[in-house]
Amino acid sequence: MSEGNGVNEDNANYCRDFDTVASEEQRWIEARRLAAGVDPEQPITGVAFSGGGIRSACFQLGILQGLSESGWLNKVDYLSSVSGGGYMAGCYQWLKHRGEGAHQLFSAPVLNWLRAHAAYLVSGKGVTNATLGAGILASSLFSLLVMLPILLAGFWVAGLPHSRFLWPAHWHLPGGEVIEGHSGYLLMLFASLACFGFYLLSIPTMALWRAGRRGDLTHLFAPRKFMGRLLELAIALALVGSLPMVAQLDDALLALAASENLAGLGKHLDYAIPFITGSLAIAKGRFNPKIAFLGLTLMLYGLAAFAYHLVFHIRVVDHPAFWAVFAFSLLLASLASVNRTSMHSYYLAQLAQAFFYTGKPEIDDMPLSDIAPETGAPLPLVNTTLSTLNSKRPLAHSRMGESFTLTPLYSGCPATGFARTADFQSGRLTLGEAITTSGAAVDPGTAQTSNRALSILLTLINFRLGFWVQHPRRAGDHFGRMPFWLIFKELFAKGMQENASSLHLSDGGHFENLGVYELLRRECPLIIASDAGADPNLQLSDLGLLLQRAHADFGCEVHLNTVNLLSAEQGLSADCFALGHIRYPSGRRGRLLYVKSVLTRQSSTQVICFSKVDPSFPNDGLINQFFDERHLDAYRELGRENIRMALKALESELAVRQHTHAETVESAQAV
Template sequence: MPFESTTPAPAPPRPPPPGDAIAEQFALADSLAALAASEQAAVHARRVAVLKGDADTAELNLPRVGLALSGGGVRSATFALGLLRGLAQDRAPAEPDSSASTADDTDGDARTAAPARPRLAAEGLLGRLDYLSTVSGGGYTGGMFGRLVAAYGLAEAQKMLSDSGASVLEWLRRNGRYLTPAGSRDTGIAVVTYLRAWLAIHTEFMFACCLVGLVVVAPHLLQHSQQWVDPAGWERWYSPWWPLAVGLWAIASPGLIAGYWAARDAPERESDGHGGGRSDAVPNSVRQRPGARDGVFMLTAAASAWVLWRLLQPGGTVDPLRYGLNWPTAGLLALVSLASGQAIVLGWLWFTRETYALSVARLRNWLTRALRVVLLASLALAAMGALDRLSWWVLEEFLIGNQWLWGGVGVGSVVLVVLRALIQPLQQIAAETSKQAQNWLPRLLSVGSLVGVAALVTAWLTVLQWFVFAPETFSGLRDVPAVLRAGLLLLGWLVWMLLTAGNAQMANTSSLHSFYRGRLTRAYLAVGNLRRSIDKDHPHHADVTTVVEGDDTRLANYRPEATGGPIHLVNTCLNQTRDDQSGLYNADRKGTALTATWRGFEIGPEQFLGMRPSFDAGTLGRWVAVSGAAASPGAGAYTSRGLALLVYFLGVRLGHWMRAPRERVTLRWLSRLAWDWWPKPLMLTSEASATFFGVERPWWYLSDGGHFENTGVYALLKRELDFIILSDASCDADYEFGDLENLVRKARIDFGAEIDFYSQDEASRLFSMDPAMITVLSPEDMANNHSCRGVLLARIRYRERPGPDGAAFRPEGTLLVVKPNLHDALDVDLLAYAQKHESFPHESTGDQSFDEAQWESYHRLGEDFGRALSDDWLAQLPGWHSPAKHNIRISARLSGSKGEAAPRAEPLWRRGARATAIGTTLGVGFSGTLLLSMWQVQDQLQRNRSDEQTETRQLFTDVSKGLQGVDGACPQIPEHVVTQASLLFELRGSAAMRPLEQAGLDRLAGRIAEECRKDVTSAPGCLSAYQRMQSDLCTLVRKAPTEDTALNYWHPGTSPEEQARAAGRVWRAVAGYFPSFPGLGRLPVEVATAPPPAAPPVQMQVPQTEAVPQAAAAADAAAEAALNIMPLRACARPGGGSSTLYLQIYDEASRPAATALREALQAQPGNLVQVAPIENVVRSAELKQQRRAVPWPKPTFVLHDPASDRCAVALSRFIGPPWSAAQAGDTEPVWIRGLPRRLQATPGVIELWLPPVDPANCTVCDR
């Protein structure tokens, strides 16, 4: 590999002067060899700078040392800061130069000491660091240190870090709450930032759902506007998508399955005797003729299809427009597909020029892939049908005002009790099999996220269905047909896409990346800004909430090694969940490492792109923030669709889209067009669906480097360093070493390197371990240590290669792991904090706001380790002063604690175990109270039902007694009996009526109907009583069941002709706003239909002469006089008799106004309209426990007989306040609709549906 090295290389030539730095940067070739050469020169140059120009060969040729700061948020950053400060405080005495000679003074009495030999670690161990590799939270501190070195030089930076009273430490300590450093004011800023990001992502999702919703409702919209299919045959499918899904599966899958079975392997045959034995197979050049069984199977399927067609054709059963997709039709399609699929496959095998084996293999592959496509397409159609029907059902429930409170309480109570019963067994199982329980968590999270997204999509589709189909949306859209409403949504979506789809940066600006980057930059990187004064006593002090120029720096200009610091490697994760041609895809990793420096970008283990001026390199703050972007839809190996959906819709998106430095592949023209013109929706869709293509797209999605490898050692292993110090401050309370395990595995796979850990006994044998300083522990002993500062030590064996003598050998290196652990010699305040916080020093990474005690405890713990790591102690380890050569005999296992067999010793400063545990589940008393409450609710419901049945029985008895002696020829019925009878008939079909009472009510209705057929007698007073009975009781008995007609999926309330006329009116109204375009008012297609039935009679137009106006005025006056005498004469039936009007209201607030309308109609002469008692359809539905009616937005006449249209027009003139006031200025104040075909029509019957009124604006409602 290009980074391979066996011994320290001789000093390379000095790097070019600073004036040529830019030219050197952009001249770097795209190879790891060029990168290695550049870094080797930079390491030499930085060592010369630290040595202040003294070219000490021994110091210049010391082994290369790297420091890795792991991820872990602010916890890792604070511990790493303490470790850096401890390393900076090391003051090793300078060694005298043994080669220098002494000289006598002029008196010969005194001798002058030789000058001290400069050393890299003379002013602190930070001078030994050639590389600094950071991930996530380690990047906070690593970037701070790099900026400090770049601004002040390494020597001054070490002094600032080692000084406990320096302003740098005070600044960092003060900003431990880096997300909200200013308290409530910053909390408000964080909240509004989050809300802005959340609103942006959900706005994008709303427009995405708009397009999806328009596709989902397209078949319903087509049926609503054109009504081509017969609802009687289609409504059993609930949604048109479901028969389409079944039809697609029936017409495609049988043929694909039969074709696969027909593509059989060539049969083996006996040898012809010339070669002896059996031949391998039929020669590939021989074509296989279809066998007899194939022909019989194909002919049987075809014959069955023909017979089924002949049987179904006479009855017209195979008629999709009338019957939809029924099972006979589906069977016919399957048989045709079966025969066709086998015939096509056999024909292909017969006529193809390819060898038989190759043709069979390709056919099987193609047929399997095609079957997968058909399956996915069928499932997609079925899913759209489910969304269509579910959103429609929710819309109906919303419009009728159903309350789900009791049902929700009941279901929630049952679930709560079940969870209460299962919580203890589940906790026990989780305690015993914690690993398996943890594996279930992502699955549950994924399922929960998918369910949540489905609910969110359903909610938006419900809004879309409401906007398109609901009769009452906005007052301005009341008369706009559904197809035009859908067109408005499509127009809005197109405008949004044209305005925003090309804004690629919106995917980043709509996330929390900018907020996160800004806070990190000012809290950590700003310490290296010479324009900012971080001293709080400085007169020009700027706090962390103030943006100052120079707080951040461009990545291309960030070179701490130029002033003696280490080469800083910022590690991120390039997400990839789809296979491509790059060779980087791994289905388990779902991403690869991307390391950024000013030299360029390292991608994976073997690729490098040298920096160019055109690269989207950004700033150091961007890369530090991306390296810590843990909450991202793309999370490397942790990526799942459920997690991506959850993070996406919560708006917690910290990942970053970076423009690809260089095109890797040539995309297809459609993909290229989409990424060039509509990158934003593609990026957001990729995030929501966790679909990332790595380097194969023009934009790369980057996230936390810990999503690939969390220690930061990966980039240092690539460079085969001699000595690596790892600050591993990940959250690992049980010391399971998951991050180290991941590192060991990736090191072996990607670099061929083996990492073996020392046991404590092996380390004690080889090295001198002072318990007061540092002790090398075995991995399994780390969790049970509290008597010393414990670290882990490992041998690194790099990839095998030929040596100078030609023999194979493996260079070695050393890995020293500093992992937070507590011991008895720590400071009192730190141990006191640990006593109060049992999870310290492995508190949750989710805690990103450290208070003073928490910050100081982690910082002090890291500083304690850093001060203990002296140059003398490190010198005994291989790889520090000389090339690494380990003598390890038995390596330790990288595992957690020893388990239950070895009891864990509790330190004195740790709290003892409590005698009793505090329960975290629901108590028994609460569960008992809940069960009692549920029982009381159930008992109350049963009592209410019993009371209803008792009241119904009493009402039936009273009505039967009141109507016992009624005579239809001259009825004498009290008014209260009529009212009681009206209430009783509203209960028809209700669960409150027992079967015996229902039968009695039917017999009572039959008896009243017989009385209603009698003729009136001439006795005094009989005529008025007879008319009253006809309009009250008789209309109640003859009333057919009514259903909601304002909103119905398969039976729209308006005909296609009415919708076309409404569209024409809307079109002409819109055209009125554009008088400059006179042709706009003409419809593209003229709809030749009869005048609407709701329109009043049109007066005949005559020529304008002097005499004609007088004649016309006289005719109008006569017509007006006749109208005043008998305004409802249009309601007379052609064969004699009167029309019947049923008044329907939705609330009791409308009853006074409806009663006034009924009385006005009953007072009209001629008795041409029988007005039935007013029915509150909402109350009737509640009594019958049925779905309530969806209100019409306007007074609406529903005609059972098309000949009643003129009667409806005459009746509409009587509709006054409050409905006439509500429709003031409306061009169509009253709607007239025909009865849906699913209902049985009664000639002469008209239904008038009166919408709810506002009692505050109703003067008649108080009557």
């Protein structure tokens, strides 16, 4: 294999380095400018739409409208989007692909359609809150149908009497006897004690070993890492191995209680106590992550105890029907698609119906690779996050995610390489799937759900919006469905890294929520960033994270004056934007216009009045994805007003710079 020119000669649909991607994007932009009648010498302009669900989509609608009215929309070469910003970016691309002009996006039929579908999760003919609830329930039940029999079979196998000498015939405990034939669980307890013993033994051993070492600091870290793993393993083995002990709570209560009814209740306390205690801990600790983690852990332990109860008390495995269901579960895990059996497919259908305007109650979509420069539309960069939970690269592992971009030309990231999108996923990746994946905010195994107990719970109930894709290097290979058994990777947090044959993608905001990161990678001379993230305290946390990662990953220096933006009195900022400068590592210079969804002293009466009606405006939480037309128009108008004010400042600076440049040229000529 030769990759000297960035192309894998064994696979013409795959390239390793970003330079090849950048070159093709440059040619795409040149063709777009020719079709749109844009000056080919004009500096490349990129617009970024942030995440924020329907709140961001409505604000970005106003941004598009303001760009169009100010004569800037036709100049945009890149349209980078994240999550909710992608809803409206996708809507714009959809209309341009259908041959509609920019004015069509702001026509009465399209705006009224968007108003009618502002509560997009439950909008559409025959779609109600019950439909959404039924979809969530169906996903959860399917997951339980596949996973529960397999997990129960695992509990049963662990209890087989493999070696009778490991388990005495009777262990006399208060109130009863541990059931004979649980060598697997006893072995886990013995292994737990052994791990803990090795942990204790490693303390003096490490001290003695360190005494003879000098000059090599590796030995300071490796033993501690080993000790930490030993302790984690000891705790995990003890929790699972103790299930037979916990299961005897019912017999203990039977011996202590005179009441038969109380003893009957005790039959369920072995799993109910940790589950109920965990639920109470979650309720009390919803604002305390440590207490919530403890509660979730107890809940999961209660579920494990319940599974043990089903296997060894109810004896479900003794019924032939169980093994028939088990075989059916294995078949489903191999044949069913992990992407189609989660809420991802429901989310996709609702987004496509709401934002891909057809004027009819039908749902349509299009291949992402079909977006062509001849429409004059900007090149879309749909930002997602590649899960790197198990990456061996330290920084990727600590971040738990990496930027993974989907475009009509290439899909991928530097860590995986890039596949031609026309051949990626056998060419079946659609615009709808791209923006749905970019908006997959609820998903186990991300930095936002790094709580392992929460991730396990979300996986078990199949409450997930993420998307599994083939590795870019496999582009052009026959691509079938992603089997459901991939969900076990999420459950056990294994195989989630950049070199796996199947990759897991989720919300782009899990890595960077403004959509500016990839524009900085491309060293855009002018970037207009629209931030519609909820930020009631004006902390600008998304902007801060972007600046940190841009400097750490690309060496970009961004100087931005946010004083007027942060100067707010009675909830009204002095400015809604900040204008700054970028210094790229190549020596190139750029400009960044940062526009924020804040109320200002110049905001219109319509916007101010709505803020009095809805005090959370313009910072509605992500949980509110059920807007009405007043919400949509308030955010749309705010976006329209803010971008117009920001563009005036940008145009003034550009005019001053052009005038200064002209004077410099004249002076040089005079000399």
